[in-house]
Every structure is written in structure tokens, then in C-alpha cells.
Amino acid sequence: WGCPHQTSKMERHGILLCVFFLIQWIVSEAHTEKPNIVIMLADDLGYGDIGAYGHPTSTTPNLDMLAREGLLFTQFYTASPVCSPSRAALLTGRLQTRIGVWPGVFNTPSIGGLPHNETTIAEILKNEGYKTSIIGKWHLGVGENGMYLPKYQGFDYYLGIPYSHDMCPCEICFYPRGHCASSCEETMTPCPLYENEEIIQQPVDLTELTDKYSNAATGFIKANAGKVPFFLYMAFQHTHKPQFSGKRFINSSIRGMFGDSLNELDWQVGEIMKALDSAGVSNNTFVFFTADNGPSLHMGPHGGNGGPLRCGKGTTWEGGQREAAIAWWPNKIKAGRTAELSATVDILPTICSITGTKEPDVVLDGMDMSPMLFEEKPSKRDYYIYYPEDPNPKVGIFAIRWKQYKAHFYQHGSHCQNTYPDIVCRSNYTMHKNDPPMLFNLEEDPSEFYPLNNSQYASTMSQILKLKSWFESEMIWGESQMHRGTNSSLMPCASPGCSPFPSCCQTPSQMWRKDLWIETSSTEV
Numbered sequence: 001w002g003c004p005h006q007t008s009k010m011e012r013h014g015i016l017l018c019v020f021f022l023i024q025w026i027v028s029e030a031h032t033e034k035p036n037i038v039i040m041l042a043d044d045l046g047y048g049d050i051g052a053y054g055h056p057t058s059t060t061p062n063l064d065m066l067a068r069e070g071l072l073f074t075q076f077y078t079a080s081p082v083c084s085p086s087r088a089a090l091l092t093g094r095l096q097t098r099i100g101v102w103p104g105v106f107n108t109p110s111i112g113g114l115p116h117n118e119t120t121i122a123e124i125l126k127n128e129g130y131k132t133s134i135i136g137k138w139h140l141g142v143g144e145n146g147m148y149l150p151k152y153q154g155f156d157y158y159l160g161i162p163y164s165h166d167m168c169p170c171e172i173c174f175y176p177r178g179h180c181a182s183s184c185e186e187t188m189t190p191c192p193l194y195e196n197e198e199i200i201q202q203p204v205d206l207t208e209l210t211d212k213y214s215n216a217a218t219g220f221i222k223a224n225a226g227k228v229p230f231f232l233y234m235a236f237q238h239t240h241k242p243q244f245s246g247k248r249f250i251n252s253s254i255r256g257m258f259g260d261s262l263n264e265l266d267w268q269v270g271e272i273m274k275a276l277d278s279a280g281v282s283n284n285t286f287v288f289f290t291a292d293n294g295p296s297l298h299m300g301p302h303g304g305n306g307g308p309l310r311c312g313k314g315t316t317w318e319g320g321q322r323e324a325a326i327a328w329w330p331n332k333i334k335a336g337r338t339a340e341l342s343a344t345v346d347i348l349p350t351i352c353s354i355t356g357t358k359e360p361d362v363v364l365d366g367m368d369m370s371p372m373l374f375e376e377k378p379s380k381r382d383y384y385i386y387y388p389e390d391p392n393p394k395v396g397i398f399a400i401r402w403k404q405y406k407a408h409f410y411q412h413g414s415h416c417q418n419t420y421p422d423i424v425c426r427s428n429y430t431m432h433k434n435d436p437p438m439l440f441n442l443e444e445d446p447s448e449f450y451p452l453n454n455s456q457y458a459s460t461m462s463q464i465l466k467l468k469s470w471f472e473s474e475m476i477w478g479e480s481q482m483h484r485g486t487n488s489s490l491m492p493c494a495s496p497g498c499s500p501f502p503s504c505c506q507t508p509s510q511m512w513r514k515d516l517w518i519e520t521s522s523t524e525v
Contacts, residue, residue, distance in 0.1 A: 034128065034229035034355055035329075036285040037121075038272065039347065041090070041233070042265060043083070043137060043164075043240040045324065046295030048307020049262065053324050055305060057255045058262060062270035063326070066289060069335055070328030071373065075442075077343040078293055079365075081313055081320035081414070082389040083139050083164060086292040086344065087235070091120040091140075091153075093348030093359075093366035096387065100478030103390035106141050108167050108188045109491045112481030113141020113148025119360040121348050122154030125231045128357050131224045133157040135217045136235035139164060141481070142492060146197045155233075159195050159216040161204060162492065165237055165244075167191075168203070169503075173244035174260070175207040180242035181257050181302050189502040192492040199494040202507045206244040209237065210264050217268070218275035225279035229355075234272060238265035241299050258302050283330050286354060288347060290325040297425060298415040310448045311425040314414030316386040316398040318406075318448055319425075333373050339443075340372050340379035341401070363474075383467055388412065393477050395431075400464050400471075404443040405457070407464045408434050437461070 047053060050060040052067035079089030084105040085096030091114075096102050099118050106113065114120075122132040134150045134157075141148030142162050150158040168191040170184035190203030193212070217234050224230040237244075243261035245252075253259025269289070276282045295304025297312040297319075306312050306319035313320055325342070327333050345366035352359045353370045365385075371377040386399035388410070398410045413429030420426050439452045439461065454461055493505035 033284060034130070036225070036229050036276075036281055037125065037130075037231045037351055037355070038276070038285060038287045039090075039121075039231075039233050040269060040272070040287070040289040041087070041136075041235045042289075042291040043236055043238060044293060044296050044304055044313055045239050045262075045265075045291035046304035046306040046312065047309050047319065047322055047324055048305045049239070049295065050266075050324055052326075053307060055307070057253070058259065059253060060262065060266040062266045062273065063289065066269065066273065066287070066328055067326050069330070070287070070326045071333050071335065072337045073325035073327070073342055074337060074339050075341050076290060076323055076325035077321050077341075077384050078291070078323050079321075079344055080387065080389065081293045081315055083137075083240075083292050085387075085389075087139055088114050088118075089365070090292075090344040090347060091122070091233075092118045093121075093345050093364045094118070094362065095345065095365045095385065095475075097391050097393075097475060098363065098365070098478050100481045101140070102387075102477075102480055102482065103392065104482055106139060106163060106482070107486060108163060108185065109486040109488050110141055110482070110484075111143065111487055111490065112484040113143045114153060115478070115481065116152065119362070120154045121351055122150070122231060122233070124154075124348070124352065124357055124360065125229075125355065126154050126156065128355060129228060131156055131220075131228050131230045132233075133216075133220045133231070134160065134233040134235060135213050135220070136160045136233075137164065137237050137240075138162045138235070142490065144490060149194065149197055151196055157196065157216075157220065159193070159213065160235065161191055161193060161209075161237065164240055165191050165204070165206065166241055170206070170242055173206055173242050174257070175245065175247040175250050178250070180244070182242045182299060184242065187502070189491040189493050189505040192494065192505075194492075199492060199507060202492070202494040202505055207246045209244070210246055210268060213237075214268050214271045217272055221272070221275040221279055221281075225276075225281045232272075234268070236265050236268065238262065238268075239304060241296055241303065243302060256301060258304065285329065286332075286351075287328040288326070289328075290344060291323045294320040294323070296415070297420065298417055298427070300417075308447050311414060311422065312416075314389050315412070315425065316388055316408070317411075317424070318442070318446060320414070321386060322446075327369075327373055329373075334376065338372065341381045341384060342369055342372070342379055343381065343384060346381065363476075385471060389414075396472050396475075397468055400468055401442065402460070402464050402467055404441055405452075405460050405464065406440050406442050406448070407437040407461065408440075409437050409468070410434065411438075437464075 080086040088101040173180035193201040193204040245260040294312040309319035311317035311319040350369040367380040412431040498504035
């Protein structure tokens with residue numbers, strides 16, 4: 001009678017042991033499941049443009065909801081006050097001066113592009129089994145035979161215009177045939193819409209572009225959610241000039257053309273967030289929203305608003321590089337606001353941290369934001385370096401922020417009209433060296449209107465000068481891709497060899513395959 005009792009006890013012990021290990025395995029699997037990553041990047045959006053940042057007439061309910069549920073940054077910086085270098089730095093975690101994306105931006109016939117020896121977020125995640133996609137504006141080069149397009153930078157799928165939509169002729173911006181509020185590059189080939197390496201529409205129809213982008217972005221999410229982890233880089237064309245919108249948002253805002261464009265951007269954000277929710281992956285998705293640089297003040301009311309910040313796009317004043325930013329991850333990131341110092345270059349090392357991926361074996365300018373995001377600890381960053389839109393190794397750093405203090409070594413205006421109220425923002429305000437540097441306390445004076453007396457802040461200036469000397473001594477400038485020049489034969493053309501060039505570059509049919517993302521499996525993207 002004792003043996004059956006002993007065997008039963010051993011069996012129960014074995015069952016309990018199996019259950020214990022099964023639970024441990026389930027917990028381990030849940031813990032190691034890779035999070036999805038969504039980066040949303042607006043174009044030329046000012047610090048003060050969305051409702052969550054205080055604009056009185058903007059209607060941005062989806063961005064405002066993202067801000068209420070996520071962490072809103074008040075001191076977040078982009079790497080450059082213009083497009084290409086800003087985007088290059090975001091994707092690589094390295095300043096534009098290191099990677100050769102200087103001076104200025106890539107143009108339609110540019111020979112160069114983002115160097116292939118640089119490692120992008122997409123390449124890092126693709127090697128970890130992620131599906132990767134960019135929808136929208138690329139602006140990191142096309143090159144000969146499309147050698148710099150996203151496919152060659154780690155992206156499995158691409159749908160978008162490879163540069164700013166004012167770098168090609170523009171006639172219709174608002175449904176059905178509304179004019180564009182600003183001029184475009186009339187001597188270039190019509191704006192091409194690429195799917196991967198193929199031009200599928202030229203000229204692109206701006207009044208339908210947002211729907212195409214939204215369908216592709218939400219389709220990509222649905223195709224991969226629950227199957228493989230994914231990385232979506234949603235690079236909006238909005239709100240870059242000329243503003244545009246489709247039928248849904250024409251005359252939808254009391255803010256005029258810019259407001260219509262902003263409403264369309266906000267709708268896209270909402271569609272992406274709804275897609276995450278309906279696919280059941282919201283709780284395992286890290287979402288980050290920001291913009292590439294400040295507002296285009298030369299466009300007046302059609303160019304965006306920097307809120308309390310001085311100047312805008314093209315300058316190293318706060319309005320040029322301090323940006324709206326929101327981090328969102330339910331049950332991971334506590335909702336609220338932070339005044340901690342952070343930047344776009346910090347996104348790559350942060351993604352490496354949260355996905356358990358090794359950082360590239362190069363000098364990174366970014367710092368992991370994870371302790372700040374998930375543990376409410378102070379930022380690792382206590383300084384930031386400002387380079388102008390047209391960096392020059394002989395001039396070097398334009399400004400440095402250390403803690404709350406910012407020293408301007410050089411200044412120049414941007415593209416503002418010469419009647420703009422603030423003289424230092426005007427286009428005719430040429431480069432000016434500040435000797436001694438102009439010092440501001442950004443926590444007390446974010447508008448940079450009241451320079452401090454340097455003699456009363458000698459220790460602060462000493463620290464900033466040491467930081468400048470150290471940073472410039474270790475900065476190895478990458479070979480300029482912009483200095484490689486241009487070649488008109490590289491302008492994207494759907495009908496190469498046609499005449500008269502470049503206006504003849506058009507796709508045979510302007511029909512859009514509306515079913516493109518209806519039945520798409522993850523293997524196709």
C-alpha cells in the first residue's frame with residue numbers, strides 16, 4: 001500500500017515541476033518578444049504648431065491625444081535646422097558632420113546620398129528579424145540607378161517621394177484643382193512617387209497622396225502585426241511648403257492652408273494609431289513623434305509657428321532646432337511632460353536598448369533615453385551641439401547648450417523676408433561671429449531675448465568653452481556628399497530618354513492600384 005502513495009507523490013511533484021518550467025518559459029517568451037517601433041516625423045513643423053503645444057487655432061485631436069497618453073518633451077532637439085542632415089542624423093544616431101551629409105540638403109539631381117557605410121535604424125532592426133518600411137519623404141539621395149534609395153539602407157518596403165515636393169513642378173495642391181501657395185522648382189522632373197525602386201506615378205497627385213501614404217502605413221501594420229516585429233518610419237510630407245490637402249480636409253481649418261495641411265497630418269497619425277489598436281499590438285509598440293526642423297517663416301502664415309522660440313528653419317536659434325516630441329508606449333511610458341534634454345540622435349541608441357540590440361561599432365552622438373522614458377530618471381544628456389544648415393569645418397560649432405545655458409559663437413539669418421520683425425531671422429542677416437559668445441539661460445528665457453552678462457557667468461562659459469574644445473577635437477568630418485555635385489541625368493524619370501526633357505517624364509497611366517494593401521502578406525513587404 002505504500003508504493004502507490006509514493007508514486008502518486010512523485011507524479012504530482014513532476015507535474016508541478018513541469019508546470020513551473022512551462023510558466024517560466026511563457027514568462028520568458030513574453031519578456032523577450034520584440035517590440036514594434038513606429039517613428040513619425042513631420043516636415044517643417046514648428047514647436048508651437050500643434051494644440052498640445054499651445055497653438056490657439058490648430059485642431060490636432062490625434063496628436064493631442066498622443067500627448068495626453070504619452071510623454072511630451074519640452075526640450076527636444078533635432079540635429080539640423082534643415083531636412084537632409086536632420087533625417088540622416090535621426091536614422092544613424094550620428095551628427096551630419098560625421099557622416100558627410102553637409103552642407104545643405106540633397107537636390108533632385110544630386111550625385112551623393114547617405115553613405116552606405118553608415119548603419120541605419122532599419123538595418124539594425126532588419127538584422128534582428130524585423131520587417132522594415134518607410135512611407136513618405138526620404139530626402140537622403142537617389143543617385144545613379146537609385147543606389148541611395150531606402151532599399152539599400154535597410155528598408156524592405158518604400159512608398160514615397162524621395163525629396164521635398166517643392167523640388168519639382170507643382171500646379172495643384174488642394175482638391176480638386178486648388179493652386180499652390182508657393183512656387184516650386186519648375187526646371188526639374190515632375191515629382192515621382194516611388195514604390196521601392198519603381199516610379200509608379202509621375203507627376204504625383206498631391207490631393208490623393210495622403211490616402212496613399214495612410215493605406216500603405218496601415219496596411220504594413222496589418223500585414224505584419226502578430227507575425228513578425230516591425231519598424232515603420234512614417235515620414236510625412238506635411239507641413240512642408242507648398243501645403244496641400246485632399247477632399248476630406250479642404251477648408252477644414254480656420255488656420256487656412258497650413259491648417260488644412262496640418263489637419264491631414266493629424267488624421268494620418270490617428271489612422272496609424274487606430275491600426276495599431278485594431279491589430280492588437282498597441283501594448284507592444286514604441287511610438288515616437290517629432291519633426292525634422294523648425295517652421296518656414298519666410299512663408300508667413302503658410303509656414304508654421306515656432307511658439308515662444310526665436311526664428312525658425314535654417315537657423316541655430318531655438319526656433320530652428322527645438323521641436324515638439326512625444327513618446328508613447330502604454331504601460332511602459334508614464335504619461336506626462338518632461339523638461340529633460342533629449343534629441344533625435346538619441347532615438348537610435350534608445351531603440352537598440354529596448355530591442356536588446358547591440359549598437360553599431362562607431363562613434364555615436366546619441367544617448368540612450370531608456371532610463372528617462374521608463375524609470376523617470378534624469379536624462380544622460382547635459383549638452384547639445386548646434387551646427388548650421390551649411391556647416392564648415394573652418395568655422396565649426398555655431399552654438400552649444402550645456403544644462404540650461406546656451407552660448408552662440410556664430411549666428412546667421414534664414415530664409416525670412418527682409419521685412420520680418422526680428423532682424424536676426426532675416427535672410428540678409430549674414431554670418432556674424434559673437435566675440436565674446438552670446439549667452440542665454442534657456443530655462444528662464446527660451447525666446448533668447450535677454451543675453452546674460454558673461455562676466456557674471458565666467459565658470460559657466462569656461463565649462464562651455466572646454467566642451468567646445470573637446471568636441472571639435474574629436475569630431476572627424478565625413479566627406480561631404482553635397483560637394484560631389486549634381487548631374488541632370490540623375491533626375492528621376494519614369495520614361496528615360498524621352499523628349500522634351502524634363503517635362504516629358506511621366507508615367508503612362510495615372511491609375512492607382514487601390515487594392516495594393518488590401519490583401520498583402522508580410523512576405524511581400
